[in-house]
Structure formats: structure tokens, C-alpha cells
Amino acid sequence: xxVIGAGLAGVRLARRLGELGTPVTLVGDEEHRPYNRxxxxxxxxxxxxxxxxxxxxxxxxxxxxxxxxxxxARAVRLADGSVIGYGTLVLAxxxxxxxxPLRGLFTPDRVLPEGVHAFRTMDDCLGLSRAVRPGVxxxxxxxxxxxxxxxxALALRxxxxxxxxxxxxxxxxxxDPDASRxxxxxxxxxxxxxxxxxxxxxxxxxxxxxxxxxMADGYALxxxxxxLACGVRPRTGLARAAGLEVGRGVVxxxxxxxxxxxxxAVGDCAEHAGTVYGLAAPALEQADVLAALLxxxxxxxxxxxxSLTRLxxxxxxxxLDLAAFGETEARPGDDVVRLADATRGTYRKVxxxxxxxxxxxxxxxxxxxxxxxxxxxxxxxLPDGGPLLHLLTNDGGS
Numbered sequence: 402x403x404v405i406g407a408g409l410a411g412v413r414l415a416r417r418l419g420e421l422g423t424p425v426t427l428v429g430d431e432e433h434r435p436y437n438r439x440x441x442x443x444x445x446x447x448x449x450x451x452x453x454x455x456x457x458x459x460x461x462x463x464x465x466x467x468x469x470x471x472x473x474a475r476a477v478r479l480a481d482g483s484v485i486g487y488g489t490l491v492l493a494x495x496x497x498x499x500x501x502p503l504r505g506l507f508t509p510d511r512v513l514p515e516g517v518h519a520f521r522t523m524d525d526c527l528g529l530s531r532a533v534r535p536g537v538x539x540x541x542x543x544x545x546x547x548x549x550x551x552x553x554a555l556a557l558r559x560x561x562x563x564x565x566x567x568x569x570x571x572x573x574x575x576x577d578p579d580a581s582r583x584x585x586x587x588x589x590x591x592x593x594x595x596x597x598x599x600x601x602x603x604x605x606x607x608x609x610x611x612x613x614x615x616m617a618d619g620y621a622l623x624x625x626x627x628x629l630a631c632g633v634r635p636r637t638g639l640a641r642a643a644g645l646e647v648g649r650g651v652v653x654x655x656x657x658x659x660x661x662x663x664x665x666a667v668g669d670c671a672e673h674a675g676t677v678y679g680l681a682a683p684a685l686e687q688a689d690v691l692a693a694l695l696x697x698x699x700x701x702x703x704x705x706x707x708s709l710t711r712l713x714x715x716x717x718x719x720x721l722d723l724a725a726f727g728e729t730e731a732r733p734g735d736d737v738v739r740l741a742d743a744t745r746g747t748y749r750k751v752x753x754x755x756x757x758x759x760x761x762x763x764x765x766x767x768x769x770x771x772x773x774x775x776x777x778x779x780x781x782x783l784p785d786g787g788p789l790l791h792l793l794t795n796d797g798g799s
């Protein structure tokens with residue numbers, strides 16, 4: 402059993418199989434001990450050291466970069482020339498950061514200029530940590546979950562932060578407009594200057610280092626640091642070169658099997674039923690299902706993940722907790738219940754379609770999130786009788 406990728410999914414799978422007595426060779430291409438990528442922003446903020454977010458390492462970890470999968474020989478080839486044979490191969494190769502097509506983003510030899518950082522790996526995080534200092538001018542490009550986390554972390558380190566988001570609001574994939582405004586208010590309270598509906602056009606450099614970022618309207622922002630938080634893309638290069646079926650990710654079925662019966666895929670690189678999740682919870686669930694399958698459980702199947710997004714933003718005025726799941730924007734005919742307290746900065750909303758809870762978003766107080774998540778994940782009919790308001794006021798024992 403060979404697993405390529407020592408991220409959350411790969412390590413979880415190796416550990417589960419190890420507990421079941423199945424030897425696994427885990428191959429990882431980072432120098433660092435395997436770590437929880439979800440917590441990198443906490444390392445950047447100075448709340449955790451890299452050691453704190455390290456994952457329990459499996460027994461056999463091979464450090465190296467896989468350059469090719471030879472399906473005919475059932476072997477993988479590494480950059481150092483070594484070859485590892487496999488009976489079953491699992492691709493847990495994760496994803497790469499999306500680097501936007503900006504003028505001046507790369508030097509002539511196709512590397513990022515000094516001061517320009519992606520924010521995906523421990524090396525990215527440590528590079529940013531070394532560069533940030535009080536008063537440094539930082540521009541974060543991208544206002545999704547990662548961009549918001551990076552902007553907040555840099556602000557807590559004393560940087561002068563500008564967050565540039567191309568769409569009309571922050572975290573638009575997870576939050577509705579009201580919840581997004583609360584996140585924006587929290588960042589503004591930390592001193593972050595937030596711009597939405599703003600498209601970045603150029604990265605301007607001098608002597609190989611970034612100096613400014615220019616917007617589509619010609620306005621320029623001085624910058625000592627630029628953080629690229631524009632999303633991720635599944636790492637499918639090995640699978641594609643090996644002739645496996647690839648859509649947006651490596652295509653898998655309910656048994657996490659690719660188009661080759663001896664090759665499986667899990668985590669950010671996998672595409673199941675047309676969906677690439679790119680989140681921790683689905684990656685861990687896929688790893689657990691695959692471990693059960695490979696251990697001989699005939700009933701184990703992956704049917705998809707109904708994933709809830711949670712984020713805690715810690716600032717000078719206290720933490721801001723948020724959770725979002727399902728469809729946070731209503732369709733015609735849906736019932737919507739909202740509770741908002743502008744003074745306390747709290748907001749709760751659920752969307753009900755017929756007799757089903759189809760989504761919700763909570764900011765500030767998450768006492769009801771457990772009960773709501775259970776109702777949504779179970780996709781069960783809501784109890785008859787009583788106002789829908791009880792969904793937001795009864796914590797269900799959570």
C-alpha cells in the first residue's frame with residue numbers, strides 16, 4: 402500500500418490502516434513533519450508554533466517527490482531515481498494555490514518576486530512570518546476563507562493590511578450579505594482596509610522585489626508584501642500523466658476508485674460525483690471510508706459530504722465565531738428566519754424549503770449550530786407544529 406501525499410487525508414488514511422494492521426508507505430514531498438494545513442493562519446498570527454499543528458506521523462514516511470506513476474509496472478518513481486512498487490496506490494496529492502494572471506507576477510525565470518507569497522504550505526507560512534513586522538504594508542488578494550484568515554493574521558502581527566476582493570462581498574461562497582458585513586466589520590476593527598468589487602491588474606516590482614499593486618482602475622497600493630489567496634486547484638498532474646480519468650479532479654466512484662482499479666484517490670485532488678470539495682471534513686471522511694474498504698468492509702461507501710464551514714477570528718475586541726452550511730441564499734418560495742443583534746454583532750439565519758432545512762449561517766453566537774447541523778446533515782423532515790423560530794432559539798442540547 403503506497404499513499405502519495407502527507408496532508409490531512411494521506412496521514413489519516415495511513416494511521417487508520419496502521420491501526421488495522423495494514424502496512425503503508427506514505428510519501429510526502431515537504432521537508433516538514435506532516436501538519437494540519439487548516440491551522441496555518443494561526444501559525445502566521447503567532448498563536449501557535451509549527452510544532453503545535455503537527456500531525457502524528459505514521460510509522461513509515463518517505464520524504465521525496467513522486468515524478469511518475471507507472472501503472473503497467475505498478476510502481477511510482479521518485480525524483481531521486483528510486484522506485485517504490487505498490488499493490489494499491491492512493492493519490493492524496495492535495496491542491497495547489499491558484500496564481501492569478503497578473504502582469505508582473507513572475508520574474509523572468511518564472512518565480513515569484515521577493516515579497517510576493519502564496520499561502521498554502523508551511524514554507525509559505527514561515528516565509529510570510531519572517532517577512533511581516535509592525536508597520537509593513539501588506540496587500541492580500543482574495544477575500545475568501547483563506548484571504549480573510551490571512552488578512553486577520555497579518556493585522557494581528559502589526560502589518561498595515563489591505564484586503565482586495567474581486568467580488569461584491571467577503572466569503573461569498575459561504576456567507577450571505579448580512580453575515581459577510583459582520584466579517585468585514587470585524588476585520589475593519591483590526592485595522593484592515595477592505596475593498597470589494599476591486600480587480601487587481603498588475604504587480605509592480607523594482608530590483609526583484611514587489612513595490613506596489615495596481616488596480617484595474619489605475620489606482621495603486623504601495624506594498625512590501627503581497628499575499629495571494631485566490632483559491633486552490635487540485636493537483637492532478639501525476640494522474641493525468643498516468644492516463645487516469647481527470648475532470649476538475651481525479652475522478653473517483655463510491656469506493657474512491659479511479660479509472661484504474663489499483664489506484665484510489667482521496668482529499669483535495671479527488672472529484673466524486675462531479676464535486677471537488679477542497680475542505681478538511683470531506684478529506685477526512687474519504688480517508689476513513691477508504692480505510693474501511695481496504696480493510697475489507699463490504700458495506701463501506703463514500704456518498705458525499707455535507708460539510709459545515711467554521712471559522713473563529715480572534716481580534717482585539719474578542720473572537721468572532723461563524724458557521725455556515727448548505728444554501729445560505731433563499732430561492733423563491735423558501736422560508737427564511739433571521740435573528741440579528743447589531744449591538745452584539747450576532748446574526749443567525751436558516752433557510753427552509755418545504756419541510757427540510759437546506760442551509761444556514763450563524764455569526765457571533767453558535768449555541769444552536771449543533772442542532773441545526775444535525776437537522777441539515779440528516780436531511781430529515783422538520784417536526785410539525787411550532788414556529789420556525791425555534792430552530793434559532795433552541796440549542797437542542799448542543
